[in-house]
Amino acid sequence: xxxxxxxxxxxxxxxxxxxxxxxxxxxxxxxxxxxxxxxxxxxxxxxxxxxxxxxxxxxxxxxxxxxxxxxxxxxxxxxxxxxxxxxxxxxxxxxxxxxxxxxxxxxxxxxxxxxxxxxxxxxxxxxxxxxxxxxxxxxxxxxxxxxxxxxxxxxxxxxxxxxxxxxxxxxxxxxxxxxxxxxxxxxxxxxxxxxxxxxxxxxxxxxxxxxxxxxxxxxxxxxxxxxxxxxxxxxxxxxxxxxxxxxxxxxxxxxxxxxxxxxxxxxxxxxxxxxxxxxxxxxxxxxxxxxxxxxxxxxxxxxxxxxxxxxxxxxxxxxxxxxxxxxxxxxxxxxxxxxxxxxxxxxxxxxxxxxxxxxxxxxxxxxxxxxxxxxxxxxxxxxxxxxxxxxxxxxxxxxxxxxxxxxxxxxxxxxxxxxxxxxxxxxxxxxxxxxxxxxxxxxxxxxxxxxxxxxxxxxxxxxxxxxxx
Amino acid sequence: xxxxxxxxxxxxxxxxxxxxxxxxxxxxxxxxxxxxxxxxxxxxxxxxxxxxxxxxxxxxxxxxxxxxxxxxxxxxxxxxxxxxxxxxxxxxxxxxxxxxxxxxxxxxxxxxxxxxxxxxxxxxxxxxxxxxxxxxxxxxxxxxxxxxxxxxxxxxxxxxxxxxxxxxxxxxxxxxxxxxxxxxxxxxxxxxxxxxxxxxxxxxxxxxxxxxxxxxxxxxxxxxxxxxxxxxxxxxxxxxxxxxxxxxxxxxxxxxxxxxxxxxxxxxxxxxxxxxxxxxxxxxxxxxxxxxxxxxxxxxxxxxxxxxxxxxxxxxxxxxxxxxxxxxxxxxxxxxxxxxxxxxxxxxxxxxxxxxxxxxxxxxxxxxxxxxxxxxxxxxxxxxxxxxxxxxxxxxxxxxxxxxxxxxxxxxxxxxxxxxxxxxxxxxxxxxxxxxxxxxxxxxxxxxxxxxxxxxxxxxxxxxxxxxx
Numbered sequence: 001x002x003x004x005x006x007x008x009x010x011x012x013x014x015x016x017x018x019x020x021x022x023x024x025x026x027x028x029x030x031x032x033x034x035x036x037x038x039x040x041x042x043x044x045x046x047x048x049x050x051x052x053x054x055x056x057x058x059x060x061x062x063x064x065x066x067x068x069x070x071x072x073x074x075x076x077x078x079x080x081x082x083x084x085x086x087x088x089x090x091x092x093x094x095x096x097x098x099x100x101x102x103x104x105x106x107x108x109x110x111x112x113x114x115x116x117x118x119x120x121x122x123x124x125x126x127x128x129x130x131x132x133x134x135x136x137x138x139x140x141x142x143x144x145x146x147x148x149x150x151x152x153x154x155x156x157x158x159x160x161x162x163x164x165x166x167x168x169x170x171x172x173x174x175x176x177x178x179x180x181x182x183x184x185x186x187x188x189x190x191x192x193x194x195x196x197x198x199x200x201x202x203x204x205x206x207x208x209x210x211x212x213x214x215x216x217x218x219x220x221x222x223x224x225x226x227x228x229x230x231x232x233x234x235x236x237x238x239x240x241x242x243x244x245x246x247x248x249x250x251x252x253x254x255x256x257x258x259x260x261x262x263x264x265x266x267x268x269x270x271x272x273x274x275x276x277x278x279x280x281x282x283x284x285x286x287x288x289x290x291x292x293x294x295x296x297x298x299x300x301x302x303x304x305x306x307x308x309x310x311x312x313x314x315x316x317x318x319x320x321x322x323x324x325x326x327x328x329x330x331x332x333x334x335x336x337x338x339x340x341x342x343x344x345x346x347x348x349x350x351x352x353x354x355x356x357x358x359x360x361x362x363x364x365x366x367x368x369x370x371x372x373x374x375x376x377x378x379x380x381x382x383x384x385x386x387x388x389x390x391x392x393x394x395x396x397x398x399x400x401x402x403x404x405x406x407x408x409x410x411x412x413x414x415x416x417x418x419x420x421x422x423x424x425x426x427x428x429x430x431x432x433x434x435x436x437x438x439x440x441x442x443x444x445x446x447x448x449x450x451x452x453x454x455x456x457x458x459x460x461x462x463x464x465x466x467x468x469x
Numbered sequence: 470x471x472x473x474x475x476x477x478x479x480x481x482x483x484x485x486x487x488x489x490x491x492x493x494x495x496x497x498x499x500x501x502x503x504x505x506x507x508x509x510x511x512x513x514x515x516x517x518x519x520x521x522x523x524x525x526x527x528x529x530x531x532x533x534x535x536x537x538x539x540x541x542x543x544x545x546x547x548x549x550x551x552x553x554x555x556x557x558x559x560x561x562x563x564x565x566x567x568x569x570x571x572x573x574x575x576x577x578x579x580x581x582x583x584x585x586x587x588x589x590x591x592x593x594x595x596x597x598x599x600x601x602x603x604x605x606x607x608x609x610x611x612x613x614x615x616x617x618x619x620x621x622x623x624x625x626x627x628x629x630x631x632x633x634x635x636x637x638x639x640x641x642x643x644x645x646x647x648x649x650x651x652x653x654x655x656x657x658x659x660x661x662x663x664x665x666x667x668x669x670x671x672x673x674x675x676x677x678x679x680x681x682x683x684x685x686x687x688x689x690x691x692x693x694x695x696x697x698x699x700x701x702x703x704x705x706x707x708x709x710x711x712x713x714x715x716x717x718x719x720x721x722x723x724x725x726x727x728x729x730x731x732x733x734x735x736x737x738x739x740x741x742x743x744x745x746x747x748x749x750x751x752x753x754x755x756x757x758x759x760x761x762x763x764x765x766x767x768x769x770x771x772x773x774x775x776x777x778x779x780x781x782x783x784x785x786x787x788x789x790x791x792x793x794x795x796x797x798x799x800x801x802x803x804x805x806x807x808x809x810x811x812x813x814x815x816x817x818x819x820x821x822x823x824x825x826x827x828x829x830x831x832x833x834x835x836x837x838x839x840x841x842x843x844x845x846x847x848x849x850x851x852x853x854x855x856x857x858x859x860x861x862x863x864x865x866x867x868x869x870x871x872x873x874x875x876x877x878x879x880x881x882x883x884x885x886x887x888x889x890x891x892x893x894x895x896x897x898x899x900x901x902x903x904x905x906x907x908x909x910x911x912x913x914x915x916x917x918x919x920x921x922x923x924x925x926x927x928x929x930x931x932x933x934x935x936x937x938x
């Protein structure tokens with residue numbers, strides 16, 4: 001019977017209902033503060049249930065109750081913490097206490113680390129970019145990532161307007177994005193050619209180092225840093241960031257294709273990131289688009305990135321001694337040079353853009369034929385050159401996608417730039433809290449006058465009946 | 470706030486908990502009958518909850534309580550219906566009354582219709598194949614589908630051992646699989662080249678005809694035949710059948726690739742069929758695998774099916790006057806001829822199998838790189854020639870998939886043969902009942918002595934407290 005049991009969908013019990021309703025309330029409040037009555041109307045929950053949920057969220061420090069005309073954010077940034085965690089009167093607007101939970105994302109790249117701190121509302125609190133020679137060493141990189149995480153935590157978790165002794169911030173987790181093939185289930189970097197890494201147990205290396213740090217992890221097992229630390233592929237995590245940021249409410253299916261030295265990507269199907277059975281999904285760069293084509297860095301022939309990776313573009317666009325090939329020059333500067341030439345009508349540049357745009361559309365047509373997404377996001381250098389690449393790619397999609405009108409796909413340009421993967425990594429570790437706000441502990445500093453007052457008890461009690469009756 | 474509201478996940482309420490628990494119980498019982506105590510242990514539900522669930526399922530005619538040593542199926546096939554719907558003593562095994570709910574699936578093909586009836590347990594009750602000239606006319610085909618559905622219903626729904634006046638069977642729905650591009654959200658066949666159909670509103674044509682039939686539809690709106698009728702692409706539905714039949718309990722990610730005149734396929738990601746935003750997902754046959762290759766029937770160049778569709782295989786394997794090209798001969802006979810030649814070491818046949826196997830593996834590598842499935846099922850003629858095609862395709866996958874060991878994918882051969890799409894169509898309309906057993910009405914014939922006895926009430930009452938407390 002064991003096999004059958006494992007096939008069963010998760011059973012729902014009372015605690016699961018409560019968690020789901022708390023999650024519904026938090027997600028609604030992420031879109032903006034509102035009164036309990038409005039929250040009830042927006043979530044189809046009863047007013048009594050909503051009052052009980054707000055009481056619990058306040059007890060966990062996850063909502064503020066703002067004075068009319070004042071937002072909780074104003075109050076927090078003014079250092080006004082007296083009402084933090086207070087339940088307030090039913091007519092007062094309820095707002096998410098976004099600083100109560102923070103999430104850190106770090107992206108490893110060849111020559112820099114990018115760090116991002118997101119708050120509970122999904123807003124960016126800090127973005128940093130630090131030059132670092134990642135290929136120089138695995139241990140040195142792990143040390144540097146932990147240093148960066150600690151620095152980001154120090155800058156955001158303690159002593160800021162949104163984290164006080166009365167209302168301390170907790171860390172939802174640390175997400176790390178790596179360029180290469182990552183076994184997302186174990187957090188091992190299997191192959192990262194650009195970093196010259198092979199079978200690096202990055203999750204474990206970082207967890208060992210984080211064990212010594214004094215970060216305010218969410219509770220979780222005896223080694224919360226172990227459980228709250230996630231390592232995954234950069235493009236997979238960037239896909240999550242695009243979905244969190246760019247997708248509209250009806251966009252449940254999204255594909256990201258991102259151009260750099262390699263070509264990466266990821267799929268969101270019906271609102272969920274596709275990770276694959278072993279965590280290896282979304283390996284788009286080595287799709288065998290031109291089976292007898294040029295040799296790829298991976299040893300295979302005709303991989304998609306041989307046709308529209310950065311190397312292919314630069315080789316098509318300019319002779320070897322041209323400044324666009326100068327690796328010591330910032331990539332943005334070199335891409336600007338190409339844009340300038342294309343806008344001036346330079347034929348070689350325009351021909352290169354045309355050829356790369358067609359290769360981009362050709363490979364993308366496979367993703368669109370397979371998953372029929374609502375949105376195809378072009379990221380990395382594809383976005384930067386989107387003015388020229390997007391129309392060509394769209395024409396190719398129209399020709400190669402079987403469904404009428406390319407299945408209705410909307411082609412957009414990423415606005416996340418270099419922060420996409422780190423942002424996605426932070427979103428990934430924030431998600432468990434959004435799915436289950438009870439992971440956030442009850443405030444120790446909580447005064448009995450707030451959530452445990454007789455008034456609150458009156459709210460809570462009929463609610464329970466309402467919710468479960 | 471409307472946008473934000475639509476983004477919210479479904480709220481959970483008491484009725485939803487109850488439905489989810491009923492669904493858990495039904496899915497567990499599909500794997501085999503067992504005592505209430507065992508059911509409780511297998512589902513992590515309390516015994517009191519399980520007793521209450523069994524009482525409700527019995528009231529809806531969805532479970533039998535078997536005498537020790539006798540299965541409900543035995544009882545049913547013996548015409549012993551006295552205990553149908555009875556709650557029985559707590560120690561007695563509970564078994565699914567599989568005949569209470571039936572689902573009909575029909576596949577349209579160029580020259581035949583295939584019909585399948587599945588019961589609640591997912592087992593095949595009837596399989597038929599009827600020669601019919603589908604391309605000859607849309608209206609004639611719709612008439613014939615309705616005639617076939619009515620015939621299948623007559624054979625299975627009434628007067629059989631598992632459907633009596635005391636325990637009537639209800640029809641979960643009718644699923645129809647069509648070869649071509651189907652807008653699954655509307656049930657319109659957009660393009661079906663082999664049927665010479667374009668923009669055929671098949672769902673509506675069938676619904677209008679079914680309105681006049683006297684089938685025991687599950688309740689649903691004023692036109693249940695409208696709501697319980699599903700039209701979708703054949704390969705998409707076949708994927709569902711493979712997932713229901715062949716996948717093990719840990720197989721949450723599956724890809725089907727099926728070979729015929731065209732090449733079709735579908736994806737299951739994390740246990741769910743990928744349909745795409747417009748219902749057009751899984752269009753694998755026209756992946757632009759060889760962009761400068763041969764002209765495809767769709768007008769594009771180098772589509773995957775030009776390399777490994779049946780036409781490509783036959784052209785490679787034998788000259789035009791060879792018997793394998795005789796369209797009036799059964800395909801199985803012609804494939805057997807090729808198998809015989811290959812086993813005898815015929816070089817041309819073996820070379821053709823090698824080339825087609827490599828093309829199969831090449832295209833499949835794209836699906837595997839993108840979704841990292843646990844299982845890749847080869848269907849249609851790929852399965853029939855699997856002895857030769859599978860090893861070649863596997864070698865190609867090993868070479869072209871980026872993840873180590875091809876991401877751990879297991880390549881299997883479909884055992885569903887020509888019934889795959891019709892079986893999947895029936896599974897598709899059965900699924901809503903498995904997700905929500907309360908769709909099945911309470912038995913009118915239910916005796917007060919069974920579910921409404923004081924004994925049952927004693928079971929039901931503490932259960933409610935247990936479940937929601």
